[in-house]
Amino acid sequence: MTAVDLPTTPRILIAEADPWVRDMLTELILDVRCDVDLKVCADGQQAWEWLTHHQPDLVIADWELPGTDGLSLLRGVRQQRRQPAVAFILMSSRNDTASVREAVPLMPTAYLTKPLDMEGLRQRLMGLLVKGNAVTCEVPGLAPGMSPSHFLENRREIAEGAPLSMDVKLAVKISQGKAGLDMAMLEQSLRFDPHVTSVLIAAANSAAQHRGKASQTLAQALQVLGSVQSVNLLLSLAMKRSATLTDEVLIAKAQQYWELSRRTAEYARSLARLLDLDAERCFCAGLLCSLGDLTVLRCLQDWLLAGGELDDDEINTQLKANAATFGSALRTRWRMPLELRELIASVYQFTGGVYSREALVMNVAAQMAAIGPEDGLDALANSKPARLLKIGTSELSRLRRP
Structure with missing residues (x-):
């Protein structure tokens, strides 16, 4: 050559x-x-x-x-x-x-x-x-008069997803054994990261990879992609700008959404198992329920890097105004499976009509994740989704136990 x-x-x-x-x-x-x-x-x-x-x-x-x-x-x-x-x-x-x-x-x-x-x-x-000294590039500054709202509006259709909640390089490293990459261990290491899960599912369902039934869980995506392609994708995620948040206020906000996603995912999986439904798909849908909020936070990190300013009120304002549309745009652009998108949507609204049992599970799981550990469960047990699932206070209490 x-x-x-x-x-x-x-x-x-x-x-x-x-x-x-x-x-x-x-x-x-x-x-x-x-x-x-x-x-x-x-x-x-x-x-x-x-x-x-x-x-x-x-x-x-x-x-x-x-x-x-x-x-x-x-x-x-x-x-x-x-x-x-x-x-x-x-x-x-x-x-x-x-x-x-x-x-x-x-x-x-x-x-x-x-x-x-x-x-x-x-x-x-x-x-x-690379010839001689390494090249350095400055982050482009903001256009004159640019506001956080306009900045986010311009980023909605090109946003790269949520920030990483974990060190993916370390996850890959600890999953490497003498016999090669342990895919089961890698899946366990990554399963609580919404961005990793969403990207690998989207990649597994791309035209170049998709074969037969769509991948709707992290484990299914890893199986389709294989070890080499999965590792390539993971390492490329870590290279991206703002892949990891650095601002302390944004990190604290992200921690809240990561924890909410984790609780929703775990409650959804437990409810699905109780009702003999697809537990892993429900877990995945719960994990991705805050993808829009987390994507907004990552874009606000770019706003800061470009020289913008933020306070807590502004962050909350932008989250309230943009999280839903960012999440919807991202799931559509990445062509997430329709069934998975419907389960994620059921987290946020339940207005009647015909819903699958898995969609009802997602709505109940999201409500459980949002209430405090000391709050009563009677109101949730009396909600329409819980009544349709025939889940009472006693079953919900057992699910909430550590």
């Missing part, structure tokens, strides 16, 4: 159909070199049209692109006979000798098989992109 030196500020093209792989590659590149001029394409035709009008310094393309495939992109770039030669990393799920032999005459800088070895790719990118 060829070795190529890149200029001071490289122009890079990523051509990859899977949105989650695109995101991983983007985060990895920006983590290695934050000042690159980056273009991202979802299909080969779009990538080729861009290549005919721009001079890239590095192309990272998947062979199995829709439209014009990655090998054709590589062939087209080589036929342009640019000097110096364009660095081109070709990715593929094909690991057979015939495919490698087909690619080698076109002189790719590297031929990488999927699922990707992200650490190996990082080392290659370091060699290509």
Whole structure:
């Protein structure tokens, strides 16, 4: 494979159909070199049209692109006979000798098989992109007159989800054994993090991964993705800006929502088991019930990093105004399974009509999670969802015991 030196500020093209792989590659590149001029394409035709009008310094393309495939992109770039030669990393799920032999005459800088070895790719990118001292990039400042409301309005459709509640790198490390990654241990380590759960479920249900029945729990998502892809996604989450909150006030707010999510999830699982329903799906829906609130908090962290100011009243105002719409937008954009979205929605409202027993369970679990440990349960037992489930005060009291 060829070795190529890149200029001071490289122009890079990523051509990859899977949105989650695109995101991983983007985060990895920006983590290695934050000042690159980056273009991202979802299909080969779009990538080729861009290549005919721009001079890239590095192309990272998947062979199995829709439209014009990655090998054709590589062939087209080589036929342009640019000097110096364009660095081109070709990715593929094909690991057979015939495919490698087909690619080698076109002189790719590297031929990488999927699922990707992200650490190996990082080392290659370091060699290509980092020359001399490390590059530092400042966080862009706020536009004049920007308010928190306008800032959040602009972020709603591009928000990257909730902050991480745990150290995912550590979770991966402790799940590694002599026989490889222990997926059951990894699932147990991560099961209380709403962001990890939502991202892995969304990735498992993407067009590139989805096979048959949709994944609706973390365990199902991990099984679909496999160990390598799961670890790649987890490590890319940790690279993102504001992945971990740093402001003490925002951390305290997030702790409240993480705890509320955990209690809702555990009550939902216990109720579902009692009624012989899908306990793990109910657990997952309960865990994701505060995804919108947590996403708003992560965006407010970006507001602070950009130079904005916040006080407790402003944080509460923005949470009240934006949490529901942020959560809905995120679940829709990530194409979360409809059944799971319906269970999450039932946490917040129950106005009558025909509801599944699992939806009733979610509503009761959310009410239980919201009341104090010393509060009585008679009112909850007399609520319509509890009566429809035939759950009384005695059953609710047993569920609330430590």
